[in-house]
Amino acid sequence: MSETNNLLKDISFLENYLTWRLAQPLPGLNSQLKMSINPLSSGLTRQKMSREAWPAAVLVLFYPFQGQIFLVLIKRSGQVRYHQHQISFPGGQKEESESIEQAALRETREELNINQMEIKLAGRLTPLFIEVSNYCLQPVVATATSRPDFKPNPQEVAEIIELPLSHLLDPKNKKEEWQWLRGQSVLIPFFEFHGYQIWGATAMVLSELIDILNEKIEPARLASHKNQG
Numbered sequence: 001m002s003e004t005n006n007l008l009k010d011i012s013f014l015e016n017y018l019t020w021r022l023a024q025p026l027p028g029l030n031s032q033l034k035m036s037i038n039p040l041s042s043g044l045t046r047q048k049m050s051r052e053a054w055p056a057a058v059l060v061l062f063y064p065f066q067g068q069i070f071l072v073l074i075k076r077s078g079q080v081r082y083h084q085h086q087i088s089f090p091g092g093q094k095e096e097s098e099s100i101e102q103a104a105l106r107e108t109r110e111e112l113n114i115n116q117m118e119i120k121l122a123g124r125l126t127p128l129f130i131e132v133s134n135y136c137l138q139p140v141v142a143t144a145t146s147r148p149d150f151k152p153n154p155q156e157v158a159e160i161i162e163l164p165l166s167h168l169l170d171p172k173n174k175k176e177e178w179q180w181l182r183g184q185s186v187l188i189p190f191f192e193f194h195g196y197q198i199w200g201a202t203a204m205v206l207s208e209l210i211d212i213l214n215e216k217i218e219p220a221r222l223a224s225h226k227n228q229g
Contacts (some may be wrong), residue, residue: 100138
């Protein structure tokens with residue numbers, strides 16, 4: 001179980017694993033769809049990305065705090081153009097002159113006012129098309145060696161949500177419920193955290209991330225059970 005503990009508590013171990021793993025073939029759409037609404041919007045497929053979608057980038061930022069590893073999410077304000085009051089990663093639309101990584105860092109700096117020099121990039125997750133805003137979302141994974149000094153921009157960010165990695169990886173925090181959405185009844189899976197419901201594109205990105213981390217955790221669990229037997 002030492003590798004499990006390392007992933008949950010040692011930021012250097014997590015950084016090294018993610019940097020290596022994100023350079024390999026990714027789980028992709030099959031992982032993302034585990035947290036998609038049902039029935040699925042026709043837009044949430046990679047085939048739709050061949051259309052003229054706006055490129056966007058978000059930062060999946062891990063950092064250590066109080067003996068655990070966290071990742072930061074935000075609840076968007078009511079003043080932003082898209083996804084008002086929704087929980088998401090920091091990020092936004094890519095500008096023409098910048099790379100995906102530069103866009104993720106710039107948007108995070110604008111929203112949370114953190115020093116990007118403290119951030120180390122690990123790689124990218126699978127892109128995701130979001131039909132409601134016509135974004136092709138590219139998640140960029142990164143780490144920081146300590147908790148950033150978050151200073152949210154109130155025009156864009158209503159709340160900061162610091163999600164422990166151990167909470168995200170606990171299956172009992174994955175739930176679902178029926179809701180009325182865009183004119184139809186749909187089953188929405190979500191991650192629950194202190195009364196927040198993390199769903200939609202954010203949950204789909206997290207779903208792929210969970211599968212990638214579980215590739216490291218599950219062999220350690222199996223080996224531990226075998227040794228105990």
